[in-house]
Amino acid sequence: MGLDVTNRILKNDRYKIEYSYLQELEKDRIFCGHDIDHFMSVARICLILCRNAGIDADEDIIYSAALLHDIGRTYEYTRGIPHDTASASLADEILSQTGCSSEKKEQIINLILHHRKKSRTGDSLEELFYTADKKSRNCFCCPALKICNWPDEKKNLEIEV
DSSP states (O other): OOOHHHHHHHHOHHHHHHHHHHHHHTTTOOSOOOSHHHHHHHHHHHHHHHHHHTOOOOHHHHHHHHHHTTTTHHHHHHHOOOHHHHHHHHHHHHHHHHTOOHHHHHHHHHHHHHTTSOOSSSSOHHHHHHHHHHHTOOGGGOTTGGGOSSOGGGSOOSOOO
């Protein structure tokens, strides 16, 4: 199983434009950023969580969803559209342009739409993706830790497995 869709996303012109715009909008952001390091951390942590939970996850779906899950933040910043909704819409367009199968596209968009909401299904892929997104934050070494809006109980103040 390769990362075919993932790599086509990275080469997609629309993705590159949206990613560049997001980086421009966040260039002075002191809180957690939404860059390629965050996206890769989410994917890698999610795959570790899946392995630990005994879930056989498609790596291409996980990495693709990770690349796309916050790409709609530009619309949240400039138009007030929730970024999960905007990211899902952009993902639909970008994934269509990459030739992604409808089955994979549906799974990727589902992860994007649920990455902000804690699921009640336990060890579902959606729950693990949500958890990976939250665990990807290195609060323990963040220079903005003292002024961060996240409640202390949500902050990652220690490294965990």
